[in-house]
Every structure is written in C-alpha cells, then in structure tokens.
Amino acid sequence: MPLSVLDLAPVPSGSTETAALRDSLELARVTEDLGYHRFWVAEHHNMPGIASSAPAVLLAHVAMVTTTMRIGSGGVMLPNHAPLVVAEQFGMLEALHPGRVDLGIGRAPGTDQATARALRRTTGPLSADDFPEQLAELVGYFTGTGPITAVPAKGNQPAVWLLGSSGYSAQVAGVLGLPFAFAHHFSAENTLPALALYRERFRPSAVLSEPYAMVAASVVCADDDATARELARPAALQFLQLRKGTPGRVPTPEETAAYPYTDLDLAFIDDRMSTQIIGGPETVRAGIADLLERTAADELMITTNVFDHADRLRSYEHVAKLR
Numbered sequence: 151m152p153l154s155v156l157d158l159a160p161v162p163s164g165s166t167e168t169a170a171l172r173d174s175l176e177l178a179r180v181t182e183d184l185g186y187h188r189f190w191v192a193e194h195h196n197m198p199g200i201a202s203s204a205p206a207v208l209l210a211h212v213a214m215v216t217t218t219m220r221i222g223s224g225g226v227m228l229p230n231h232a233p234l235v236v237a238e239q240f241g242m243l244e245a246l247h248p249g250r251v252d253l254g255i256g257r258a259p260g261t262d263q264a265t266a267r268a269l270r271r272t273t274g275p276l277s278a279d280d281f282p283e284q285l286a287e288l289v290g291y292f293t294g295t296g297p298i299t300a301v302p303a304k305g306n307q308p309a310v311w312l313l314g315s316s317g318y319s320a321q322v323a324g325v326l327g328l329p330f331a332f333a334h335h336f337s338a339e340n341t342l343p344a345l346a347l348y349r350e351r352f353r354p355s356a357v358l359s360e361p362y363a364m365v366a367a368s369v370v371c372a373d374d375d376a377t378a379r380e381l382a383r384p385a386a387l388q389f390l391q392l393r394k395g396t397p398g399r400v401p402t403p404e405e406t407a408a409y410p411y412t413d414l415d416l417a418f419i420d421d422r423m424s425t426q427i428i429g430g431p432e433t434v435r436a437g438i439a440d441l442l443e444r445t446a447a448d449e450l451m452i453t454t455n456v457f458d459h460a461d462r463l464r465s466y467e468h469v470a471k472l473r
Contacts (some may be wrong), residue, residue, distance in 0.1 A: 152362070152449045153185075153186050153450055153469065154186055154188040154189070154220075155186050155247075155451065155452060155453070155466070156185045157191050157336075158202055158453065159171055159174045159191065159201035160201075161399045162402070163400060163401050163405060171208065171376065173192070174202070174208065176463075177463065178212045178221075179216060180467075181219070181466055181470075184466060185470060187220065188221065188451075188464070189212060189216070189219055190252065191209060191212070191223060191466065192225065193205050193225065194407070196264075196265040196268065198459065199388055199398055203420040207219050209243055210246075210271075213251075215376055219250075220250050220251070220252055221247070221302055222251060222253060222254055223240075223253025223255075224313065225256040225311070226254065226256065227257075228285065229270075229284070230266065230269040231269075233284050233285075233287040233291065236253075236288055238291075238300055238301070238302075238315075240253045240301055240308050240315065241291070241301075242302055242303075244307065244308045245302040248306070251309070252308055252309050253332060254312075254448075255311065256319070257281045257312075260417070260420075261401065265341075281322075285322075286441060291308075292304065293307065310357075311329045312330050312331070313328065313333065314330065314333065315333040315336065315337035315340060315342060316337065316340050317344050317347045320351075321351045323348055323355055324347065324350065324351030325352075326355060327352065327356075327357055328357055328358065328364040329357070329358060329363070330348045330363050331366060331451065332363065332366065334425075334445075335367055336368055341445060342444065345447075348361060348363060349361045359459040361370065362448050363445070363446075363448055365442075365447040365450055367426070367450065367453070368426040368427065369428075369452045369453070369454055370382040370428045370454055371431060371454075372461070374417040377430075378434075379423070379428055381458075381465075382456065383458070384400050384402065384457045385404075385456060387406050387409055388400050400455065400456070400457050403457060431471070432466070434469060452466070453470060
C-alpha cells in the first residue's frame with residue numbers, strides 16, 4: 151500500500167509564509183527519505199493560514215530538493231485558470247522532471263466568490279458547469295490536439311488525476327478512465343458513495359485498465375493518544391474559524407486553550423476530529439486499517455496539520471514505521 155503526502159504549507163500563529171514554505175520543502179525531503187510515494191501540494195487563496203497559493207511554483211522547488219518521489223498538485227482548481235496556463239506550467243514541470251509529475255485537477259474554485267472573481271478577472275456568473283470542456287482543452291494541449299501549440303506542454307504530459315469531495319468528479323474520472331483522489335479529510339460523509347460511483351462508472355482507458363482510487367485522510371500520530379489529540383486541536387480550531395468566516399493561521403496551543411468555545415463550537419470540533427485518524431502508533435495503525443478496509447483504496451495520502459513543524463515531522467515518521 152503506497153503512502154503519500156498532501157501538504158498545505160500551514161502557517162502557524164506568530165510565523166511567516168516564508169517559514170511555512172521552507173518547512174514544506176523540509177517535509178518533502180524527510181518524507182522522501184521515509185519512503186513516501188508522492189508529495190502533493192494544494193491550491194488555496196485568501197487564507198492566511200495556508201501558504202500554497204501557487205502549486206506549480208512550489209512544486210518546482212519541491213522537485214529540486216527531492217530525487218525519487220512523485221510530485222504533484224492536490225490540486226489545481228481548473229475553474230480558476232485558463233487551461234493553456236495550467237498546461238504550460240505542468241508541461242514545463244514534466245519536461246524538467248520527466249516521469250515524476252502528477253497533475254491533480256479539481257472542479258471547484260476552492261475559495262470564496264470574491265476571490266474566485268479576482269482570479270478569473272470576470273464579473274460574470276461563476277460556474278463549474280463547463281469543467282468537462284475545460285478538462286478536454288487542457289489535455290488537448292498535452293496531446294497536440296489543442297487550438298494552438300502549447301510549449302512545452304505538447305509531448306510532456308504529466309499523470310492526470312481527478313480530485314473530488316462529492317460524486318461529480320468521481321463519475322467523470324470513471325467515465326474517462328482516470329485515477330481518482332477523494333478528499334476524505336474534509337468530506338468524510340461522501341467518501342464511500344463517491345468511490346462507489348467511481349468504480350461503477352469506470353471504463354478502461356489508455357491510462358488505466360481498472361480503477362485506481364486514492365483517499366486523502368487527516369492523520370496526527372504522536373507517542374500516545376492524549377498527546378496526539380492535543381496536537382490536533384489547534385488545526386480543528388483553525389477549521390472552525392474558517393467555517394465561521396474568520397480564517398486565520400494555525401493557533402498556538404495557548405490560543406487554542408483560551409478560545410471562548412460555545413457548546414456548538416465544541417460539538418463541531420468533536421465531529422471534525424471524529425473523522426480524522428488521531429492517536430498513538432497503535433491507534434493510528436487501527437484507524438488506517440479500518441479506513442482502507444472500508445474504502446478498498448489503492449493508495450493512502452496523509453495530510454497532517456499541527457502547530458509545531460517538528461511535531462508534524464514526527465507524525466509522518468511514526469506513520470512510516472507502521473508499514
């Protein structure tokens with residue numbers, strides 16, 4: 151079972167984006183040495199606690215500090231970009247690092263409406279309904295069937311994945327015969343239905359003869375269960391603040407303890423953490439085994455968001471030893 155990494159370049163309270171990005175590069179180096187299979191970075195905008203706004207730029211640096219692991223986007227939100235630009239960026243990455251690049255594509259903008267309009271430079275209605283046409287245009291630039299010659303995209307196609315948190319992209323991935331990655335870490339209730347749709351709709355293609363599904367899960371592993379739960383709470387508070395419309399950096403443990411929680415806040419955090427795999431090594435081993443049994447996933451991608459970078463590194467080290 152391949153283990154992979156999804157990194158959001160989290161920015162802790164009191165730190166900087168520069169430090170967060172340097173931490174991401176160190177995480178890539180460490181997880182490659184630990185034997186993780188691929189390292190993906192996500193696209194987020196207008197979020198003070200996440201520094202990975204430009205996946206292609208960050209991946210270029212990740213590629214330079216690693217040698218064997220695959221690198222990729224988890225993902226590029228296609229509605230935010232002209233397909234030609236994405237093709238040129240990832241064609242360049244593939245040309246520079248042949249055979250190592252994944253292009254994970256998402257259908258949603260992944261941000262608020264005002265930010266999405268700023269990205270698209272339009273005041274028109276925002277919709278992802280033209281996603282299939284955008285995807286076909288994007289792939290056409292790699293295969294040479296696009297309206298223009300995209301350099302260096304033509305002939306330098308990365309591995310294309312579809313990402314999703316619901317059933318739509320799962321069905322598209324199945325029909326096109328592409329690998330599919332599901333965001334269990336923030337849409338756990340949709341995981342099993344989406345994977346079932348993907349496998350049900352799958353048609354063999356030149357890329358895959360049978361379905362290949364990866365599940366991205368939030369995992370925090372420490373020496374014991376109590377420590378792991380304490381490490382996980384700042385990120386849970388950060389997610390609560392995001393849902394309340396006040397996104398911020400990963401709180402310190404002190405800020406987390408001092409926050410004026412309501413009963414609804416505490417219920418939200420408990421529900422959030424219940425869908426994550428949090429604990430000491432044996433608890434995490436059991437949680438991962440249960441998730442893989444329920445999903446029949448072909449690969450597990452782990453994302454770990456804690457306040458202290460050293461704790462994040464140790465969590466990935468713990469998990470690597472469970473294999």
